[in-house]
Amino acid sequence: MAPYYLNSWYCAGWSKDLTDKPSGITICGKTLAIYRDPAGSVVALDGRCPHRFAPLAKGVVVGDRLQCPYHGLLFDRTGACVHNPHGDGMIPPNARVESYPVQERAGALWVWPGDPEKADVDLLPSTDWLVSDAYATATGYLLVNADYQLVTDNLLDLTHAPYLHPGTVGGRPEDSIGQVMEHSFETTDGNVIHSNYRVRNMPRPTPQLLPLWGERPGDFYAEMRWQPASSMELDIFMTEPGEDKKAGVHVPTLHYLTPTGDGATHYFFAIGRNVMIDDDEQTRLMAHFARIAFEEEDEPMIRACQDLMGTSDLMSLRPAILRTDVAGVQARRVLGKLMKAETAVA
Numbered sequence: 001m002a003p004y005y006l007n008s009w010y011c012a013g014w015s016k017d018l019t020d021k022p023s024g025i026t027i028c029g030k031t032l033a034i035y036r037d038p039a040g041s042v043v044a045l046d047g048r049c050p051h052r053f054a055p056l057a058k059g060v061v062v063g064d065r066l067q068c069p070y071h072g073l074l075f076d077r078t079g080a081c082v083h084n085p086h087g088d089g090m091i092p093p094n095a096r097v098e099s100y101p102v103q104e105r106a107g108a109l110w111v112w113p114g115d116p117e118k119a120d121v122d123l124l125p126s127t128d129w130l131v132s133d134a135y136a137t138a139t140g141y142l143l144v145n146a147d148y149q150l151v152t153d154n155l156l157d158l159t160h161a162p163y164l165h166p167g168t169v170g171g172r173p174e175d176s177i178g179q180v181m182e183h184s185f186e187t188t189d190g191n192v193i194h195s196n197y198r199v200r201n202m203p204r205p206t207p208q209l210l211p212l213w214g215e216r217p218g219d220f221y222a223e224m225r226w227q228p229a230s231s232m233e234l235d236i237f238m239t240e241p242g243e244d245k246k247a248g249v250h251v252p253t254l255h256y257l258t259p260t261g262d263g264a265t266h267y268f269f270a271i272g273r274n275v276m277i278d279d280d281e282q283t284r285l286m287a288h289f290a291r292i293a294f295e296e297e298d299e300p301m302i303r304a305c306q307d308l309m310g311t312s313d314l315m316s317l318r319p320a321i322l323r324t325d326v327a328g329v330q331a332r333r334v335l336g337k338l339m340k341a342e343t344a345v346a
Helices: 148-156 158-164 280-309 323-345
Strands: 010-014 023-027 030-036 042-046 060-062 065-067 081-083 102-105 108-111 136-144 181-188 192-202 218-227 231-239 249-259 265-273
Touching: 010 023, 010 030, 010 136, 010 249, 010 265, 023 249, 030 108, 042 102, 136 280, 148 158, 148 218, 148 231, 148 249, 148 265, 148 280, 148 323, 158 280, 181 323, 192 323, 218 323, 265 280
Parallel strands: none
Antiparallel strands: 010 108, 023 030, 030 042, 060 065, 102 108, 136 265, 181 192, 192 218, 218 231, 231 249, 249 265
């Protein structure tokens, strides 16, 4: 079985960070060079020049073409070499690189590393709040030194939050004493997994929600949505007890996981809120809380688990499975089924 599901969209960065200066990224073991042409369109090419395998991401954009930094060969958006500045200018027939389907959607860049004929834009995550004037937003990036499926496991089981994130997004463990956390799980559209949590009449919000909601009780919701191969959105709501969740505070977060191919994970995250949207200090604090939770709490723990597991797959170690692990286990099954089918076709 292939180690990655290639016929899927993987996040390659945030739109605002990409210019006409090429950016390099490795996705599922494939080295890419991504750039924006003068018309504003995004181009994704194999990142190795076929001449001496120089990194094209260190090249420059000339017009709408990418110039190799080593010998100046020019490649168009299809990956074909269209100019050789040396000698008689002859272009060898194998002087071309692979071009990858790429999309820009709601502030994010997406690359399809698999069969180009199967690239389906309808499979892209729908996250319009990230570019909506109704939300204050912040984005970030973190390299996690662990397998992307371990990060998925972490995000699909939010019961770790009071223990790993007591001062940021989780609240203190003692605050949950006597509270009932309702958990529901479902699969929709065949492969989309929902893992939802609810606490009715929570006495006080989590530290992250405290400045937005205040020191008062409310109904708390945390609803995670996963779609293959590794895109997740977490919607957090805090509302008056018994009221519709959409009537209160909404803090959505995005978690886009892109495997590098060497056991690490590109973790692109975003966070928003629908209240106090003009308060720049709250936006700074919101981003600060998220970065601490992901970079200083989640990443070290996931990396420590990976170190103790070595190169073993989690399920091969026969882990003790809790009821709250159902979403993570199901996500692994879905992904395994998709990878097996992809390998069979190949």
